[in-house]
Amino acid sequence: MENLSGKVALVTGNSQGIGPYISRTLAREGVTIVGVARTEEGLNRTKEEIESEGGICHSISFDLMQIDRLSELVGQAQSLAGDIDILVNNAGIEIYNYYQNNGAEELSSILKINLHAPMELTRLLLPAMLDRGGYIVNLASLAGKKGMGYNSIYSASKAGMIMWTDGLRQELRGTKVGISVICPGYIDTAGMFAGSHVKAPLLLGTSSPQDVADAVLKAIQQGKAEIIVNKGPIKPLLAIGQITPRFGDTVVRWFGVPKLSRKRAEGNR
Numbered sequence: 001m002e003n004l005s006g007k008v009a010l011v012t013g014n015s016q017g018i019g020p021y022i023s024r025t026l027a028r029e030g031v032t033i034v035g036v037a038r039t040e041e042g043l044n045r046t047k048e049e050i051e052s053e054g055g056i057c058h059s060i061s062f063d064l065m066q067i068d069r070l071s072e073l074v075g076q077a078q079s080l081a082g083d084i085d086i087l088v089n090n091a092g093i094e095i096y097n098y099y100q101n102n103g104a105e106e107l108s109s110i111l112k113i114n115l116h117a118p119m120e121l122t123r124l125l126l127p128a129m130l131d132r133g134g135y136i137v138n139l140a141s142l143a144g145k146k147g148m149g150y151n152s153i154y155s156a157s158k159a160g161m162i163m164w165t166d167g168l169r170q171e172l173r174g175t176k177v178g179i180s181v182i183c184p185g186y187i188d189t190a191g192m193f194a195g196s197h198v199k200a201p202l203l204l205g206t207s208s209p210q211d212v213a214d215a216v217l218k219a220i221q222q223g224k225a226e227i228i229v230n231k232g233p234i235k236p237l238l239a240i241g242q243i244t245p246r247f248g249d250t251v252v253r254w255f256g257v258p259k260l261s262r263k264r265a266e267g268n269r
């Protein structure tokens, strides 16, 4: 999708973190934003930021846990802004904990917000997109490329998102709809990692929320299958991990990822 001007994008997670960066970046290309999250204050802040730059942003306060009511959300978005051309499944949650210490509700909420809601929103929007054209961008994570101890439910949800996107991309070949998955590593200055106030392992480093937003724009404009947002040569290491998972474990241990994740589980952040 090369020219985005006049398109309408539904962006989930638009109240804080990376979502507002994505929305502002799309709005600068002339895209009308329909932002979704629960917190009205954050939604209003993003709307004001976009409007102060001359963009258009509508907001809907909605809890994505209500999977059965997502069709109402879609209806509301369409009545505010018209047909949805772009869906950005950005909202996500993570909970660092020893696996056995997670409650059943935590397990189900991570899977619902990170995987089920994006899949259902896509299912609802896809028929119209197949007629008119459209684009879907899914925000996954490097944690979906290599499992993450103390955050394995999140890893499972993001791995699911990556594989679902991969399958659907093949199914959509030759149609008017494109789909991409974005896999960020640790993101500084805004978002769930920045909010934890811990330092990223030196060897992995951090990227900025604007790097993620730029990747979303590039994915839509160039029809990219997958974009990894991380400094350094992570792709060869991920490939090695596929060939020999135990060596992959050793590499992430060298990087200090399990140690950092355990610290976050013990501090619950």
Ligand SMILES: NC(=O)c1ccc[n+]([C@@H]2O[C@H](COP(=O)([O-])OP(=O)(O)OC[C@H]3O[C@@H](n4cnc5c(N)ncnc54)[C@H](OP(=O)(O)O)[C@@H]3O)[C@@H](O)[C@H]2O)c1
Pocket: 012, 013, 014, 015, 016, 017, 018, 019, 036, 037, 038, 039, 040, 042, 062, 063, 064, 065, 089, 090, 091, 092, 093, 113, 139, 140, 141, 142, 183, 184, 185, 186, 187, 188, 190, 191, 192, 193, 194
């Ligand atoms: N930050 C990172 O380092 C990083 C790295 C890799 C991948 N990612 C991925 O990037 C995406 C954005 O993450 P972020 O760092 O921006 O997270 P964040 O700062 O925690 O923001 C999450 C957003 O999702 C919304 N959300 C959460 N639960 C919701 C619910 N039940 N209903 C509706 N909206 C809900 C939040 O809004 P309300 O609370 O107002 O509802 C918020 O706008 C996620 O998918 C995350 O997994 C982030």
